[in-house]
Amino acid sequence: MTSFDKIERAATASREAVTTPGNHFAHELSETIKLALPMALTQLGQIAMMTTDLAFIGRLGNEAVAAAALAGTVYFVSFTFGMGLVSAVAPLAAQAFGARDPLLVRRSLRTGLWAALLISAPIMMFPLFGEQILLALGQAPAAAHLAQRYLFGLVWGVTPALWFLALRGFMGAVNRPEPALWITLAAIPANALLAYLLIYGEWGLPRLELLGAGLATAIVNFGTLLAGLWFATRRRPFREYHVLGHIWRIDRSLMRELFVIGAPISVAFLMEYGLFSAAALLMGLISTTALAAHQVALQITAILFMVPFGISMAATVRVGHAVGRNDASAVKRAGLVATGLGIALVAALTLAVIVSRFAIARLFFGTAESAEGATELTSTLLLVGATFFVADGVQSIVAGSLRGMNDTRVPLLFAAIGYWLIGFPTACWLGFRTEFGAVGVWIGLSCGTAVNAALLIWRFRLLANRLRSP
Known part of the structure; x- marks a missing residue:
């Protein structure tokens, strides 16, 4: 039996367990909760990291908090374009999983990774020119300058953040969203420690203040990506998909579909x-x-x-x-x-x-x-x-x-x-x-x-x- 045969059997296992019509809704509710709980907790973990950053920045003064809010607005507006595109990995991979087509599951993730890489360059332009954008919108020069410091740190985490979102979509599509939660839970204290060290310059590190807060987030994004790749390539059932196989190939037809969705x-x-x-x-x-x-x-x-x-x-x-x-x-x-x-x-x-x-x-x-x-x-x-x-x-x-x-x-x-x-x-x-x-x-x-x-x-x-x- 090939590894793909095992995947196909796993794809039908859950619905074969439903033997009577009366069990359908109970089974559906159970499966939905199993998926939704770790996904919701992962999102709450993201909020926890943002709240930690804000608490540390708050100790720098009201001007720093206001600048962080402005920087967050510029960053979020640009990042949302990539986030929407990469979120299309989940339905494409889920449909392929339901159709018992593991090759299409892999293609969906691979296309999402390429889309994230291609969209990262234009996305990064907004944060890199955040000060000019904020000045054009009538913001105070001092606040715009401080916001740019924060953005200079944040911007380097765009690509790994989008890649991790693609991996999360893939993991959820094959009914295994838990690793993304474990990674996020580990990232919360790591982010807090890095933010503290880089913002205030502890343990012999330079005091970078808002730049340090942004760099801490970017470094954590790289860490979560590496952890996600480790799960996707080393742990079952993910490794059966060989997600990095033929990674250099750009699937143009599926890329168009991903952009359309x-x-x-x-x-x-x-x-x-x-x-x-x-x-x-x-x-x-x-x-x-x-x-x-x-x-x-x-x-x-x-x-x-x-x-x-x-x-x-x-x-x-x-x-x-x-x-x-x-x-x-x-x-x-x-x-x-x-x-x-x-x-x-x-x-x-x-x-x-x-x-x-x-x-x-x-x-x-x-x-x-x-x-x-x-x-x-x-x-x-x-x-x-x-x-x-x-x-x-x-x-x-x-x-x-x-x-x-x-x-x-x-x-x-x-x-x-x-x-x-x-x-x-x-x-x-x-x-x-x-x-x-x-x-x-x-x-x-x-x-x-x-x-x-x-x-x-x-x-x-x-x-x-x-x-x-x-």
Whole structure:
């Protein structure tokens, strides 16, 4: 028996275990949780590293924190293009795995690695010229200069970060997302130690401050990549795919498909990110207190979002497996189970946030009388955000299910409609033409996100109903 025969047997093992129709949903739920849990924890690990960096930078002063925020904006906008493209590895590899085609699994990863390398050069141009970009946008010269110091360190980690994302997509597609979690958990203390040493110049190293923070992140990105490659080439079941075999070959047809799938994902991510950036600008026009409350509420949203985002990644894989084996009923079931699981978990987390909203606000602003206004507004935004949290989770999961079917262009149109045709105008009108103010901006965000979620659900049902099992 060849190694590829073993892979094909592994590809069908999970569904052969389901012997009766009554077990289908329970089995699907179990498989989705097995995939989603390590994926969500990996994302939370990424947030933990970012939070550690921010805590160290905070000791350098408010100017350093502001500069890091500006640098993060420039970096994220550019990195998102590559992130969207590389995320297409997961559905392509998952469909190949479901179709019992290990050669196509390897080709999907190889194409993702090449795409990441090719897109890295233009992506790196934005951070390398970050100071000029920020000055053109009207930022203060001192802040722009400090931000550039941070970007000079961050930029060297672009390529390894994208390659690691491709490896994560491959690992998840073959039902083994755990190594990415183990690597991320090991990276958290490593990143904290490196950041501390390079920012403050301990153990005889030079004090590099923001440059050191960026370099620490870049070095950790290289480390996670090397660890990911070790798992992919040395450990079962990954090594059976010989992922680096014929690595020099560029698969032009699959590269075009990856760009067709991945480019709309990138633009959709930017649309969502752009909406929240625009909302921050609106809050700044209302008051400083409104902006501060918005940032805290948004940080809580980002943490909560990691749960449905992990389920979204699992939905992409599960739907991709079903598409690969042309199992229409399994496609519907995978999407339904993932969405139901996401709604249940996000609703429970949202309830916890509502109950503890005042404590959350005081955690950020303290109990001083001068912070009472910001605390009150933050708790109100968290209460209003209850509907937004659930809608945002649903849209993320259903979008992941659609990615498993290679459907990304229509969801991009829906993002434009939901976020910018409905969400942003509603936020502007309620924020400035009514008495709602900052609360109205969040109502607008909720409305736009809910519309996007509803359109995505309609799209998934439409496409799933068109499928026919053999």
